[in-house]
Amino acid sequence: MSPHRQRTVTVIGAGTIGLGWIALFLGHGHRVRVNSRRAQAPRIVDEALELFAPFLPPGSADPATFSANLEFVPDLEKAVADADVIVENAPENLELKQELFERIGKAAPKDALLLSSTSTLGPDALGARMADSSRLVVGHPFNPPHVVPLVEVVAGERTSPAAVSEAVEFLTSVGRTPVVLRKPILAFAANRLQSALLRESVHLVREGVVSLEELDQVVTQSVGLRWATVGPFLAFHLGGGQGGLRKWLGTLGANLERGWEELGRPPMDEETINSLIEQAEAAYGDRSYEELVRERDTKQTAILRTLAEVSREE
Incomplete structure (x- = not known):
């Protein structure tokens, strides 16, 4: 995964964390697909981008270019179908997240990087219903993710070392400071x-x-x-x-x-x-x-x- 090429990043959820990720990824020139069940998601994202854009890292893209790289795809399977990176930001509900990743695993490309912003759950639990969860990595940001550099990277027993390396590379490419936890622990560090x-x-x-x-x-x-x-x-x-x-x-x-x-x-x-x-x-x-x-x-x-x-x- 080249750190500099434009990627298609699907952001699932338009809550506080999801909105920060959307702004950050657009600021780095990526194509961003927003998957949200909220009917007012376009308005919410637009207001968040106006609020967050002044505080994106130096060298970020002109906010005037964001709309060309932004789309809203309410259908989950369509939203992840050809994505390079998928970032899940659903509520901290294990059953909900397991259902999401089960569906993502069936619809996303086999080489897509799957990231979860969860602050409490491990990758093995999140991917328990997936046929193959080796590409699933926790990438837990510290709010607000478009400003605060830290992202805690957590692997599970079924996580591929290559996926961890790609997560670190991708997060570094968007100006974050990934720290890979040496062992899983409740609520991380x-x-x-x-x-x-x-x-x-x-x-x-x-x-x-x-x-x-x-x-x-x-x-x-x-x-x-x-x-x-x-x-x-x-x-x-x-x-x-x-x-x-x-x-x-x-x-x-x-x-x-x-x-x-x-x-x-x-x-x-x-x-x-x-x-x-x-x-x-x-x-x-x-x-x-x-x-x-x-x-x-x-x-x-x-x-x-x-x-x-x-x-x-x-």
Whole structure:
């Protein structure tokens, strides 16, 4: 699979993740077929492209050319019939996804690359009803997929190593940073990290230590800024000074387990959920979804541009 040739990419589903993929693939000049059961899909996609296009990677195609490479094919079998890459973004319902991949397996070309954006399910489970699921790979993006580079690549026991290699090559060709997980694990890696931070965030807000809005400020003005440039291990390796992680683990990090025991386990009961919703609406409810998305993507693309410039100067 040549990394530079124009491909036909079928995107199944026009939800949040599917819309980001559509914008990204069009930005890289690919032909994109949208398969969606939503009658209003053309309008939804058009509005998303207008919102997302300014934040596509540098060098992306002119948005004015998108319509020439975009089509809507509600019939699944027709949508995948001669596709090079198929990206599934259906709801996290195993039975639904199994049915989709069973149909895809019968209708798609034998050499098509099959990707699922699932955040919880493995390829073997997804392809359990397929005669041959060797081309099925999980390619789990981090929202929004047209901005955030990470894609977790997960193979199953029946997945062909060649399919994994092609997934990495394709994702790299559209400007993503694929990371192949060495072993399957529930919820993969990035969401487990996010979930751990979210749990403690809910605990701190629920206990009244900080408000929801203040918690967001705590993260963006500290660990969020740090993690945009270095990962947790490099951060603490640097935190050890000249002695690195070895020194840090022997001093400041010596009581990590004791600290972990103090982390919260907040119940997600009705009271907690209502409190979080009320605080979120009080903090952010006076601004539209589109306004918040533009601000988020403006800041995230600015960070990515700056990091790219720094890398070029090194």
